């Protein structure tokens with residue numbers, strides 16, 4: 001997901017499947033280290049740009065499957081409650097290009113980059129949901145469920161603290177990834193009420 005070429009190759013292969021019911025675009029990173037992949041800061045490339053590049057490249061296949069097999073396909077993108085604490089000053093662009101602003105290493109607040117990336121996912125999911133609804137294509141439901149805090153490798157990547165506090169918090173507060181993944185499966189099975197929505201604990205969260 002940090003190579004557009006790789007995303008396109010994967011989408012080409014998936015487009016040749018006989019049928020595609022859903023996409024769960026699960027890949028995501030959390031890092032406080034600034035680096036660039038493709039033409040954006042790596043978190044933005046992975047969590048946002050490639051996620052939607054993949055989704056849009058596979059949209060025609062989802063629509064074709066919908067028509068051929070009379071199904072309502074789904075696009076599901078994991079989210080995070082951390083989007084609530086995304087500082088809006090990161091998106092206060094004052095006429096600047098939003099990606100250019102986020103790619104500016106001098107201004108980049110990497111501590112908030114992951115929350116910002118998940119907030120951007122919500123914005124794009126909402127916009128895409130409206131456009132899909134308004135289009136003449138068969139309906140493809142898109143939603144963005146939050147699996148909640150889970151024990152996984154997410155918090156243990158480069159630039160992340162592996163301190164005692166994190167380990168204790170994980171032990172006490174985090175779900176197993178299996179438990180968290182049920183919310184993602186729920187997203188895949190959710191109906192029209194979930195279209196364009198952020199979800200928590202298997203409910204649409206207002």
Ligand SMILES: NC(=O)c1ccc[n+]([C@@H]2O[C@H](COP(=O)([O-])OP(=O)(O)OC[C@H]3O[C@@H](n4cnc5c(N)ncnc54)[C@H](OP(=O)(O)O)[C@@H]3O)[C@@H](O)[C@H]2O)c1
Nearest residue numbers: 001002026027028046078079080147148149150152153154
């Ligand atoms: N864990 C949590 O508390 C939590 C909470 C809310 C939301 N989420 C979301 O849940 C999703 C899964 O995260 P996780 O907790 O399972 O984290 P994880 O254990 O770190 O797994 C992340 C997954 O993303 C893949 N990935 C990362 N960068 C990639 C890239 N450039 N190209 C392709 N694949 C890439 C990883 O593949 P490799 O193993 O091959 O590197 C791995 O399968 C993410 O979208 C995350 O934001 C997690």
